[in-house]
Amino acid sequence: MRSVPTWALVSSGCAPVFLVMGWLVAAALQGHPYDPAAQTISVLAAPGNSGSWVMTAAFIALGFCHLLTAWGLRPAATAGRMALAAGGLSALAVAVVPAPSSGGSLSHGSVAVAGFAVLAAWPVLAARAGTDVPWALRPFPSLGATAVMAVGAVWFLVELHLHGVAGVAERAVTTLQSVWPFVVVLSCLRGSVRDECPN
Template sequence: MWIVPWWALLSSGCAPVVLVGAWMIAEQLHGPGYEPVTQTISLLGADGAAGQWVLNGALIALGVCHLVTAWGLRAASLAGRLALGAGGLAAIVVALSPEPTNGGSLRHGFVVGVGFTLLAVWPVLAATRAKGPPWALRPAASITATALMGLGAASFLIELQGHGAAGVAERVLTTAQSLWPFVVVASCLRHARSS
């Protein structure tokens, strides 16, 4: 019951590597005018940015990783899998609707907000009350993951509105959101081996 296919480990493991690698490469392509502490990742993928193709290509790859992981993570509840998959679709839509070079975009901001929300709530939606689930699908672990991601999102919004360390807050949040599917899949595989 708790078995997940090996390719779900591959797709979930690629997600954080693709995301972090892409923003690091896009930062290098952008040059010294970009400040990663205070500026958002979206600026690296904005229309006309030097690393736009890198970041937006990586967001599409990230979305595909989440979709594949959601498909293979049969140990999680259906609601959680749907939220993870929808979060993956949101990442793809973000890539297809980059920010303009100057100013913001309501559509881009809305899709980012929806994606952050879906990826924050999927852990609690994926939890199962079945007997003996893997630790990452237990209610306590799932609630903790969702609460921490919610706090991370709140921190990002506060920093963004206060013109503070929004770039740092966003990177911490997106890294956690891209890493949690891997943690869940790994816990399922470990649980299946020990059973």
């Protein structure tokens, strides 16, 4: 089993930090009119908003983190690495095609949906069989991660349609999607250390 470079721990670990800090700082700059429970994080990056530059920078940083992690995650199946990289490109596209300050946008919505889909699919696509496979790349945990992310994405769409707590649902899903690569990298590095230790 090919090893994961230690820098992948940094790229995967920084992804959720950039994302969460981005929406916290951008929401603080935006102030009172913004409702984080009901409104999406994409609204924070809308042109004209006070914190748009912060959220845009966070999406760009998140995208590069996913791209770097996909490059370094050599034990994962190629399809999963490509899906994670596609998730990184989707984050960059969300920054390039921001949501409007009011109303909807087909182009932004399409990019966001594509990002949700590939980031939900990548764990199961990255799975491998075998006794030497790190636990987070084994079929059962990978399928579980994909299932939870898919359910979270459906929850987000339902809340968006019902004008409910779409912001809460989106934050839950995106946090999980940004943390899972770190979990996978950590499991790969722990497996490498265990293999190198003498019995």
